[in-house]
Amino acid sequence: MSSSTTVRTARRRRTLRMAAAALTAAAGLTLTACSGSDATGVRPADHTDTEAAAESSGAGSSTGAQGSDAQAGPGAKADSKADSKAGAAAKQSGSGGAANGAGAGSGVQRCHTSGLKASFATGGDAVPDPNAGGSTTTSIVLTNKGSSTCKIGGFPGVDLKSENGGERWSLARSSKKFSSITLKPGDSTDFTINLALTKEEKGFYQPAFAVVTPPNETTALTLKWPWGTLVDQRSATHPATFVNPIG
Template sequence: MRVHKLTFAALAVAAGLTLTACQNGEDGAAQGGPSSASSAASTPPSSSTPSSPGGGSSPGGSDQGGGKGSAGTGSNGKGTAAGTGSTGSTENAKADKCRTDDLEITAIDSTIGGDTDGTVAVQLKNRGSRDCTLSEYAGVDLKTSAGSLSAQRTGEHPGPAVLKKGAAISFGVTYPLNTSGGSGVRVTGLVVTPPDETKSVTLAWPGAATLPVTDGTGSPVKVGPIGSAGQGG
């Protein structure tokens, strides 16, 4: 009887182990079956999606977010064409320098009674085919019985002036009047060189016939900038 009881007990334990193994196999098949494989196939591993070095979006996302459409485009949506208008207006405002051959140069006495200094107004008229530019000061020399006398600039800087075709502009030449009663220095001519030019024009001197004799250094004759003696038409 004792032997039969032990045999039955061993059979019961073996049956229990067999049942547990079968249950575990069924659970494993349920977990690793077709539905689980399908889910794994539909979700790619994270390593298949590249990322930017800084941890931002991937290169593909960068192209979609602001790549080709914004590259090389100005604030008005037309790129470098935005500056075309201002460049064109600057070029249109430019004019060539006035040349001596395109200018009609004349001089008149414009001294006002009671002044201690005499004044000669030199006029430059544009007789060329287009507008031109004069920059501040012309060169002025007086021919005298004592030699050539160069006028000194008064020092103002009004900037260049555009002289329209057919228009005229003037500048002033001032000099001391000879009130000494002596013969003084006789003036025989006026030499004018337009700004930025080397060709001069010699005119008859329209002012007082003589200058006082001075012992001081420097020239007593002064020249003002272009436009300092009014503007003609």
């Protein structure tokens, strides 16, 4: 082989090596470009397209806030309703507690006429002394005939009536203080009437009935008058016959 032939062969081999190297470099660039494109499209598996769009646009925080409101809204309303119900229940329970507390004391109702029985006390010292003049007294007993405890206190109304009912005497009241008395079923209390009895045949008043109206009531109980005649002081400013309070 001549020297010129050897030179041409060497040049051809270098050319082929350079071409191969160029192809290899081009292939590497192609692979690198494809790899970069795939990396751009990769997203975490737990992200949806909507979430990715929201994150990329900066709307995620706004959506999150709305979602929080949407979740908290009904819950807040429910909590508000629950709080209101709890508050109402507590208030009701508190008023109930107060009512129960009052029930132990002031919750006892007053004694009504329908639950009372009235009678004159006629035993022993209860009988007025006919010779004592205006210093004697008579007692009227009030008994709780009902099935519930009740309270009574104050001045009863007492009207004396004649036989035919034509003459009526509403007795004055004393200035004595009083308090309330609790009567259980079957219990009794009384009040006194100061009397100015007389045996004179003039200036007297003969009662036939005593009409008793319990304190704070409008219905009366009528009793037959068991005693003698009274000094007629129906028009007197300070009569000697007057009513004392219960309690």
